[in-house]
Amino acid sequence: MLVMDTCIGCGLCVPYCPMNAIEVKDRKAVIDLDECVECGVCLKAKVCPKDALKNDETYTEARLLRKTFSDPWVTHKSTNVLGRGTEEMKTNDVTNRFGKGVCGIAVELGRPGTGTRFYDVEKVAKACAASNVEFEPYNPVTSLMTNVKTGEMNKEFINEKALSAIVEFICPNDKVVQVLKDIKKVSAELDTVFSLDICCMAEDDGSFPMYAMIKEAGFTSSLNGKTNIGMGRMQLKF
Amino acid sequence: MTHTLHRRGTKESLRTDYIVFGITAQQFNGKDSAQVLKKFFDIVSPLHPTNMGDMRQGGMLTVADLPAGVQDNSIVHAVFNDLETLEEAVRRLKTADLGISIVVSSLCDDVAELAKRNNVKLHTQEVSLGIHGNLKKLPAEEFLHVTTQCGHGLIAANLVKSMVEKVKNGKITPRKASEEICKQCSCGVGNINRTEALLKDMAGIA
Numbered sequence: 427m428l429v430m431d432t433c434i435g436c437g438l439c440v441p442y443c444p445m446n447a448i449e450v451k452d453r454k455a456v457i458d459l460d461e462c463v464e465c466g467v468c469l470k471a472k473v474c475p476k477d478a479l480k481n482d483e484t485y486t487e488a489r490l491l492r493k494t495f496s497d498p499w500v501t502h503k504s505t506n507v508l509g510r511g512t513e514e515m516k517t518n519d520v521t522n523r524f525g526k527g528v529c530g531i532a533v534e535l536g537r538p539g540t541g542t543r544f545y546d547v548e549k550v551a552k553a554c555a556a557s558n559v560e561f562e563p564y565n566p567v568t569s570l571m572t573n574v575k576t577g578e579m580n581k582e583f584i585n586e587k588a589l590s591a592i593v594e595f596i597c598p599n600d601k602v603v604q605v606l607k608d609i610k611k612v613s614a615e616l617d618t619v620f621s622l623d624i625c626c627m628a629e630d631d632g633s634f635p636m637y638a639m640i641k642e643a644g645f646t647s648s649l650n651g652k653t654n655i656g657m658g659r660m661q662l663k664f
Numbered sequence: 665m666t667h668t669l670h671r672r673g674t675k676e677s678l679r680t681d682y683i684v685f686g687i688t689a690q691q692f693n694g695k696d697s698a699q700v701l702k703k704f705f706d707i708v709s710p711l712h713p714t715n716m717g718d719m720r721q722g723g724m725l726t727v728a729d730l731p732a733g734v735q736d737n738s739i740v741h742a743v744f745n746d747l748e749t750l751e752e753a754v755r756r757l758k759t760a761d762l763g764i765s766i767v768v769s770s771l772c773d774d775v776a777e778l779a780k781r782n783n784v785k786l787h788t789q790e791v792s793l794g795i796h797g798n799l800k801k802l803p804a805e806e807f808l809h810v811t812t813q814c815g816h817g818l819i820a821a822n823l824v825k826s827m828v829e830k831v832k833n834g835k836i837t838p839r840k841a842s843e844e845i846c847k848q849c850s851c852g853v854g855n856i857n858r859t860e861a862l863l864k865d866m867a868g869i870a
Contacts, residue, residue, distance in 0.1 A: 441826040442848065444817055467818050467848055498719070498816040498850045516739070517689035517765045518788040530790070537670070538812050539821055540801045589817045610796065619797040621670045625790030634789050648792035650678050652669045653775045656787035657758065658765030662693050662700045 427462055427469065429455045433478035442471045444589060445541050455479075463541055463589045464493035488586050494566060495588030512564050512594065515625040519658040529602050529636050530625040531559075533609060535618055536590035542618045544570070545584045547591045550620065551577030553612040557605045559595040567591050599626075599635060606643035625652075667815035668769035668853065670792045672808045673862075675771070680858045682750035683769040684708065684757070685741045693763065694737040700762050704740045705731040707756045711749050713742035714857040715846065723852010725843055745857050751778050758784065809862055814849035823848065824863075831867040838863045 435453035447461035448468060455478070469479045482489065494500050514532070515524060524530045533550050536542030547567060555561075555577035561568040570579050577593075597605050602624070609622060622645075626636040640647050668683050686704040688697040701718075708716065709731075717723035718730055720738040727733065734740065744750045750770065757766055768775050772791065779786050795802065802808065803821035811819045827841040836844075838860045845863075846854030864870075 441822040442820055443822070444820040446820070446822060465818060467820070470850070471848060498818070513687065513689060515788045515790050516685060516687045516767045517692070519765050520689040520692050524788060534670075535797075537817055538795065538808055539803060539817060540798075606793070613796040616797040619795050619799060619801055621795055622793040623669060623790055624793060625788055627788045628786050632786060636789075636791075640791075640793065645793045648669065648794070649675055649771050649773075650669060650671060650681075650769070651772045651775075651789055651791035652667070652767055652769045653772070653786050653790075654765060654767050654788040655754070655775070655779065655784050657761070657763075657784075658687075658689070658693070659763045660693055662688070662697060662763040663761055664696070664699060 427457055427464060427466070428480045428482050429457060430478040430480055432476040434476055436475060438473040438475070439468045439471065439479060442468050442473065444539060461587065463496040463587050464489055465496040465589050466493070488583060491583055491586055492588055495591050512562055514594070515652070515654055517658060518627065519654050519656045520660060524596065524625060524627055526627055526629070528596050528598055528626070529639070531595055531597055531602070531605065532623050533593040533620050534590050535593070535620045536588060537619070537621045540618050541587050541589055542591055543585055543587050544579055544591065546616045546618050547593060548577065548579040548584065549612055549615055550609065551579065551593050553608045554593060554595060554605055556608060557597065557601045559597045559601070559605060562594040562596070565592060565594045567593055599639065602636070602639040603643045606639070606645060610644070669790055670812055670815070672805070672812045677809065677858065677862070678771055679747070680745045680861070681855050682744045682747060683741055683853060684750060684753050685739055685767040685769070686757070686762070686764045687739045687767065688737060688764050690737045696736060697764070698734050698736045698738070700764055701734045701738055701740050702731045703760065703762055704757070704764065705734065707760055708742040708753050711742070711744070711753055713744050714855055715743040715852055717741055717852020719851045722850060723846070723854070725847045725852065727852070741851070741853055743853060743855050745855070747774050747778070751782065754778060754784065755782060758782065806866055810845060810859055813846070813854045813859065815853065816850060818848045818850060819845055819854070828863060828866045831863055831869065838867070838869065
């Protein structure tokens with residue numbers, strides 16, 4: 427993100443930045459580019475009276491990586507999904523991605539509102555990889571791994587920052603408790619925060635086996651959640 | 665696997681926050697899905713959601729005609745403030761039987777009861793296990809009740825703080841402040857009515 431010379435330093439853009447990376451100095455808005463994640467919120471808010479904020483059209487690969495993970499209007503080449511997420515459990519009634527006997531787990535680093543460096547993403551990925559989990563192939567974080575068995579990530583981008591990045595994987599039920607405990611352990615080593623979630627398919631009796639595992643691992647689940655109510659099928663009704 | 669399940673708030677406040685999503689699986693049934701996703705909007709619009717949107721276009725605060733612009737493989741949604749209206753939306757979607765996946769974001773107890781009443785079988789459930797790590801970096805919890813409404817993290821805590829001050833000083837109405845905040849959420853999944861109520865609480869307005 428660039429600030430053009432037309433900036434009058436009014437500061438209207440300052441509170442819009444989710445990373446608190448803009449300040450006014452000497453009557454000009456100044457963006458701390460090490461903290462800026464290229465989410466584009468300041469520009470899209472359309473509050474600048476002088477149209478002084480511009481996307482940098484000469485993005486380096488590293489800046490483009492930040493944008494891919496931070497601006498939901500950008501489609502990542504590894505997922506063909508806008509933003510940093512995947513279809514995950516939302517289409518599980520069609521894809522059967524998370525079948526019986528496994529849980530899906532996602533660790534979204536940098537959420538809510540702090541952002542994350544990829545060295546923290548790697549710490550979590552490595553902690554989870556120790557249990558031989560299967561990282562989601564259609565997730566941009568997985569595409570940055572140089573070794574999906576160890577969770578090691580491309581060192582070229584390890585210090586880059588993103589609004590958030592999701593370590594997402596499938597885990598057999600018999601490993602879920604250990605993985606959750608490992609995630610709790612590694613959380614003490616992080617500079618940032620993460621939001622953690624888990625999903626599973628209903629058993630034939632309608633129960634969800636993940637709740638016993640959550641309790642055993644020492645976590646408390648939220649009162650609210652997302653539920654796929656099973657109306658999807660292979661053939662749409664046109 | 666993220667998004668609306670990480671919304672934070674009191675149980676009372678979350679009881680004003682119900683979302684229904686429609687989505688196709690791009691490798692399975694996404695081809696030519698735009699016309700079916702459009703039908704989703706046709707079904708939920710008459711129920712007057714507080715917000716409605718499409719991840720490829722935006723929300724109803726920024727897009728005039730959402731059904732006209734819907735594309736294949738998008739994710740469409742509507743946000744409601746009470747369980748009864750959400751339930752009516754689910755009933756109508758069940759009757760329409762579009763074949764797209766339908767996902768409800770709500771209190772888990774509520775969706776379980778809704779399923780029983782409407783003979784719907786819950787397929788997959790996802791819950792949040794909270795926020796962990798360096799918690800000193802987080803803004804105050806009351807701001808998180810607003811910022812976590814945007815799953816992509818585009819609502820800045822400083823913007824909420826700024827709007828609360830403006831509401832307190834009479835420079836903007838709570839409604840306008842809520843709309844300005846919810847406009848930052850690029851999918852249009854922010855709950856405009858709930859955010860307005862939260863802003864009033866924070867500003868000390870009855």
